[in-house]
Amino acid sequence: MTAAGDSHEIDRLRESVQARLEVAVGKGRLTLEEYSEQAAVVWSRDIGIERLRELASVGVAMAPVSAPQSTIVGVFGDVKRSGRWSLAVKTSVLLVFGDLKLNLRSAVIGARVSTITLISVFGDSTVTVPEGVHVELDGFHLFGDREFDSGAQAPGPGAPTIRIKSYSVFGDLKVRTR
Template sequence: MTAAGDSHELDRLREAAQARLEKGVGDGKLTLEEYSEQAAIVWSRDVDVERLRRLVPVEAPTAPVSRPQSTIVGIFGDTKRSGRWSLAVKTLALLVFGDVKLDLRSAVIGARTSTITLVTLFGDLRVRTR
């Protein structure tokens, strides 16, 4: 393999290892101290491809895939989406005599663009992005 090929593979492995470390600390499997120590190894100048291969699974992580369509309904009650949830490519929110609250701050958005259509009759609607 050429030096340029090694460099590209090293970059890919570093990014995959970083993603694995972030997931591990997010899932509570790593402490912040363990995360910092391992991230320092991943991004050190002296790390080699073989050491990174041991840290990273063989298959590359896949990007999240959004569902094509989703419907959220609120009738005589409240409907809420918050925390970690997947935003579909097209989302329809129907509201009749109730409230719909959509919190997009922690939503997983896998598509480049998503469309949310909101229809309300005698109710409140809140969409949070920040």
């Protein structure tokens, strides 16, 4: 096969594997971090055609599907979520005199777009997202700061979206990748 033919096959295989990854993460079969890692491999300049063929033939394991809605409440205490857990399509968080730490790098998502609504009074919120996902921030902070570190990796085509709506009085919001 010619170099141009290899190039076309590589492009076709990349698009095929990317589409399978998008379906898998949308159905909750991959965590956000697993999606991010695999998408980085697929779009790497150094990947060979044999490795792409291997990725195209491998199935993705089933994982539980997330609930459509979830509520987290913390009053005079901190709330922490990390490891493998299900992020609902819509998650509402209410904090009063407490801090929130959500680590989404190993979370299973239930939809292509997930929304986290944070309401905080006298509490800080830290949300850790994997690199390579879209993050949208909205809301307001009164007497608090908002920091966003999107990381070095740009979201790939069809990457999941995490919408964070944060409303805080005397609290900070930090969204970071590590």
